[in-house]
Amino acid sequence: MNCFEVLGRIDGYLDDRLRPEDAEALRDHLAKCSACAEEAEAARDLRRRAARLQRSIDPSRDLWPGIATEIAAGMVVRGRFGRRWLTAAAAVVLVAGSMVVAYLVGRGQAVTTVENRQKIETSPSAVVRASFDDLGVDDYVVTRNVLLGALEARRENLSPETLDVLMENLKVIDDAMGKIAEALGEEPGNEFLMKQLAAAYRRQIDLLEVAVRLPAEA
Amino acid sequence: MRDTMNRMLTTLILILVGAGAAWASQPVNETMPVKPGSEISVENLAGSLTFGGWDSAMLEVTGTLGDGVKELDIDVDEDGEIYIEVEFDEDFHGKQTQSTDLTIRLPSGSPLSVETVSASISVSGMIGGLDIESVSGAIQVNGAPASLDIENVSGSIDVETAPNGSDVESVSGRIEIGSVMGDIDAENVSGNIVINGGILGDTSMETVSGNITCRAVPGPTGDVDMETMSGTITLLVDSEAPASYDLTTFSGSITNEIGPAPTRTSKYTPGQELSFNTGPGGPSISIDNFSGAIKLLTR
Numbered sequence: 001m002n003c004f005e006v007l008g009r010i011d012g013y014l015d016d017r018l019r020p021e022d023a024e025a026l027r028d029h030l031a032k033c034s035a036c037a038e039e040a041e042a043a044r045d046l047r048r049r050a051a052r053l054q055r056s057i058d059p060s061r062d063l064w065p066g067i068a069t070e071i072a073a074g075m076v077v078r079g080r081f082g083r084r085w086l087t088a089a090a091a092v093v094l095v096a097g098s099m100v101v102a103y104l105v106g107r108g109q110a111v112t113t114v115e116n117r118q119k120i121e122t123s124p125s126a127v128v129r130a131s132f133d134d135l136g137v138d139d140y141v142v143t144r145n146v147l148l149g150a151l152e153a154r155r156e157n158l159s160p161e162t163l164d165v166l167m168e169n170l171k172v173i174d175d176a177m178g179k180i181a182e183a184l185g186e187e188p189g190n191e192f193l194m195k196q197l198a199a200a201y202r203r204q205i206d207l208l209e210v211a212v213r214l215p216a217e218a
Numbered sequence: 219m220r221d222t223m224n225r226m227l228t229t230l231i232l233i234l235v236g237a238g239a240a241w242a243s244q245p246v247n248e249t250m251p252v253k254p255g256s257e258i259s260v261e262n263l264a265g266s267l268t269f270g271g272w273d274s275a276m277l278e279v280t281g282t283l284g285d286g287v288k289e290l291d292i293d294v295d296e297d298g299e300i301y302i303e304v305e306f307d308e309d310f311h312g313k314q315t316q317s318t319d320l321t322i323r324l325p326s327g328s329p330l331s332v333e334t335v336s337a338s339i340s341v342s343g344m345i346g347g348l349d350i351e352s353v354s355g356a357i358q359v360n361g362a363p364a365s366l367d368i369e370n371v372s373g374s375i376d377v378e379t380a381p382n383g384s385d386v387e388s389v390s391g392r393i394e395i396g397s398v399m400g401d402i403d404a405e406n407v408s409g410n411i412v413i414n415g416g417i418l419g420d421t422s423m424e425t426v427s428g429n430i431t432c433r434a435v436p437g438p439t440g441d442v443d444m445e446t447m448s449g450t451i452t453l454l455v456d457s458e459a460p461a462s463y464d465l466t467t468f469s470g471s472i473t474n475e476i477g478p479a480p481t482r483t484s485k486y487t488p489g490q491e492l493s494f495n496t497g498p499g500g501p502s503i504s505i506d507n508f509s510g511a512i513k514l515l516t517r
Contacts (some may be wrong), residue, residue, distance in 0.1 A: 071288070162389060164390055164391070165407060169407050172426055176508045180468060207407065210405070213373055215335075215369075216353075217335070
């Protein structure tokens with residue numbers, strides 16, 4: 001069992017949902033791989049802390065008026081992701097998706113509006129990066145960030161219509177990567193899914209490369 | 219195009235219009251000889267460019283310079299290459315009532331390079347190589363050029379015959395090719411790609427959300443690769459022609475009129491894949507998408 005497979009099955013392991021032979025293989029891996037062991041321990045710790053939380057809390061006052069005010073002020077970003085802890089693949093995809101959305105939102109072109117743009121950290125763990133060696137996209141995050149930076153530098157040269165097309169299609173790929181990563185979380189190591197994920201990565205990099213070298217429209 | 223500072227000019231013809239009259243439309247009628255095989259490069263921001271190849275060894279430029287044009291430069295370097303550029307006056311801010319519309323006739327075998335922003339481009343009768351780039355101008359190429367390289371952003375691209383080795387790219391504009399004569403590389407983002415006929419060699423067609431429709435015949439050798447994320451891919455083929463097929467989709471559908479049904483790739487996802495042969499040898503055809511439909515239909 002490799003790192004990629006282990007990270008995709010930690011939830012099942014902690015829930016005792018794995019077959020005995022899979023659980024044993026995972027335990028063997030954790031005994032030898034400190035990085036995966038850290039990830040497993042972090043997940044276990046999160047569960048412990050979550051278990052200590054109160055099941056319900058009555059607010060001391062009605063919070064809704066304040067929330068409504070914040071929404072009206074345009075300071076809320078509706079995230080598409082972050083529903084649950086998935087796999088290492090999902091983690092990278094979430095970061096990638098967030099970067100794309102953050103970039104697009106920052107341009108004021110997206111459906112959401114932001115006044116206080118938050119910096120998105122892109123620091124997938126060494127285990128995550130190593131897990132993607134099999135896909136040959138271990139430098140994906142770096143490459144994408146370089147291209148996003150280059151596109152940012154020349155976005156004034158592109159028309160709003162072209163930027164919209166790029167935004168919509170980056171989102172198409174972004175959504176696809178998210179769905180593939182979710183599927184990989186259910187079925188780690190599925191060659192078809194890994195091939196699809198690699199193709200989606202390549203397609204997004206291709207699109208960004210095209211975007212960066214588009215002729216000036218302004 | 220080329221940096222004019224690097225040009226080794228042996229001849230320089232400037233049609234300068236006085237500043238006061240620069241913003242008014244002006245007729246153009248220029249002719250000059252063309253050295254055989256020399257490339258002709260043309261730049262124009264807006265309006266239209268119409269090219270026609272002829273048997274003559276002369277270049278002829280006719281038409282009208284529209285409002286806001288500063289000058290028309292026609293330069294010839296020491297190799298005989300000709301550069302034609304419509305220069306707009308940056309200080310012109312009035313309403314353009316007359317566009318710059320030029321008709322250029324040139325030796326049919328001359329390599330031609332064209333660059334515009336919104337100006338439409340029409341080319342016919344050329345048998346030399348064509349290199350065309352625009353942003354939003356419609357591009358139409360009739361005839362059978364020796365080579366073809368087209369890039370557009372939002373303008374449509376219509377090509378009558380794409381020669382072997384053609385490279386055609388757009389972002390949101392439609393790409394439609396009447397006939398393909400060998401290897402071709404066609405890429406789009408949201409625009410569609412339509413190939414109506416011809417014989418495919420090594421082929422690569424890719425979109426993100428645009429549809430791909432191909433009615434050309436896959437040649438006896440070569441690899442045909444088609445990819446999209448959310449678009450529909452439709453390939454019309456002869457069920458009797460030997461070929462190997464490899465089709466995959468993550469969540470889309472596969473319709474196959476010439477062979478077996480697809481199989482599921484995972485019990486957790488709706489993905490499908492299908493690999494089969496229609497005979498020994500033949501081209502290798504690979505079609506892959508994420509959520510769109512794949513249609514393999516009989517011709």
